[in-house]
Amino acid sequence: MVIPFFDLKAQLLTIEDEIKSTVNDVLDSGWFVLGERLERFEGEFASYCGAAYGIGVGSGTEALHLALVAAGVGPGDEVVTVPNTAVPTISAIRFAGARPVFVDIDPSTYTIDPVKLSTCLRDRAEAGGRVKAVVPVHLYGQSADMGAVLEICKAHSVPVIEDACQAHGTEDNGKKAGSMGLMGCFSFYPSKNLGAYGDGGFVTTSDPLLADSLKELRNYGQKERYDSVSEGFNSRLDEVQAAVLSVKLKYLDNWVDRRNELASLYDSLIDHEKVTLPVTRDSSRHARHLYVIRHPERDALMAYLKENGVSTLIHYPIPVHMQQAYRWLGLGEGSFTEAEKAAREILSLPLYPELTDQDVRSIARLINEFTK
Numbered sequence: 001m002v003i004p005f006f007d008l009k010a011q012l013l014t015i016e017d018e019i020k021s022t023v024n025d026v027l028d029s030g031w032f033v034l035g036e037r038l039e040r041f042e043g044e045f046a047s048y049c050g051a052a053y054g055i056g057v058g059s060g061t062e063a064l065h066l067a068l069v070a071a072g073v074g075p076g077d078e079v080v081t082v083p084n085t086a087v088p089t090i091s092a093i094r095f096a097g098a099r100p101v102f103v104d105i106d107p108s109t110y111t112i113d114p115v116k117l118s119t120c121l122r123d124r125a126e127a128g129g130r131v132k133a134v135v136p137v138h139l140y141g142q143s144a145d146m147g148a149v150l151e152i153c154k155a156h157s158v159p160v161i162e163d164a165c166q167a168h169g170t171e172d173n174g175k176k177a178g179s180m181g182l183m184g185c186f187s188f189y190p191s192k193n194l195g196a197y198g199d200g201g202f203v204t205t206s207d208p209l210l211a212d213s214l215k216e217l218r219n220y221g222q223k224e225r226y227d228s229v230s231e232g233f234n235s236r237l238d239e240v241q242a243a244v245l246s247v248k249l250k251y252l253d254n255w256v257d258r259r260n261e262l263a264s265l266y267d268s269l270i271d272h273e274k275v276t277l278p279v280t281r282d283s284s285r286h287a288r289h290l291y292v293i294r295h296p297e298r299d300a301l302m303a304y305l306k307e308n309g310v311s312t313l314i315h316y317p318i319p320v321h322m323q324q325a326y327r328w329l330g331l332g333e334g335s336f337t338e339a340e341k342a343a344r345e346i347l348s349l350p351l352y353p354e355l356t357d358q359d360v361r362s363i364a365r366l367i368n369e370f371t372k
């Protein structure tokens with residue numbers, strides 16, 4: 001038995017004709033950057049997310065970077081987020097010139113702990129800190145507790161920028177990821193629930209001024225051609241990727257439903273006293289980007305599954321504050337105990353729409369048989 005962690009070829013086979021014909025159309029058009037396909041996809045995905053505007057950019061990292069700059073974050077400012085995220089959340093904060101401030105997570109959902117966020121914002125305000133934005137991460141496809149996060153941030157007059165890079169199709173209390181904060185940032189990295197065939201990213205917002213500013217920032221700060229009104233960057237979602245994403249967007253909800261079906265099957269079949277299953281908050285629609293279990297002997301379980309042909313991954317093995325690149329922040333082990341404990345125990349199992357029920361049964365059986 002060989003079950004890969006994900007299988008993009010299997011997905012392509014289900015939509016191959018449409019994808020190849022749309023890519024050919026772009027090649028035939030002779031127009032590759034900032035064209036009608038991007039404009040169409042921007043409208044489609046913004047509307048899918050329940051936002052008035054959408055801006056296609058070069059990657060999820062760039063989406064976060066440009067959103068922070070558009071929100072006025074700059075050198076000397078602080079941006080609050082979690083330590084158990086993909087490193088690019090922090091790269092974006094650093095690109096904007098700001099300093100990351102971490103808040104520990106709720107250990108059951110792996111998203112920002114609202115009580116600790118509240119304490120952090122109060123402490124930073126008392127210390128004369130300059131918190132200019134909060135970036136909750138909808139990790140693994142589940143929304144952070146946005147009701148609580150938005151209320152706390154409103155009380156401190158701090159804007160919320162959603163890191164929705166793993167949350168295409170996620171909802172919290174009926175609201176889509178990307179429609180709750182001032183801006184929402186998505187990644188179209190190929191393995192995401194909605195993935196391009198290369199890098200890509202997106203910012204959603206319902207503020208027209210921010211939308212204009214993001215469009216400038218992604219294109220050298222230009223309002224009109226060769227007329228830069230601000231200092232910008234080069235970060236654009238190209239026409240090939242936009243066309244591919246328009247095709248794939250039609251399937252996103254079905255794919256998310258299938259991911260949820262498979263996740264429920266895992267939930268019902270995994271029966272091992274040492275395994276903690278993922279927890280879904282009642283108010284949220286989980287997009288199931290990743291299916292993450294916990295086990296105290298995680299490394300041994302991972303090796304056992306590998307020996308039996310099942311590939312798994314760890315998202316993420318080292319919390320950002322403990323990565324070599326961020327030691328200068330002076331936050332050692334013990335700073336964020338929930339994130340650190342989770343990093344030692346979490347394991348992501350294969351989960352993608354093309355996985356079969358039989359694959360899930362086989363993986364669950366292996367986990368149940370694992371005794372350590």
Ligand SMILES: Cc1ncc(COP(=O)(O)O)c(C=O)c1O
Pocket residue numbers: 059060061062085086088089137163165166186187188189199200201
């Ligand atoms: C939570 C999170 N934030 C940011 C990013 C960065 O996205 P990209 O790889 O498109 O730059 C990712 C992608 O892996 C992510 O998972």
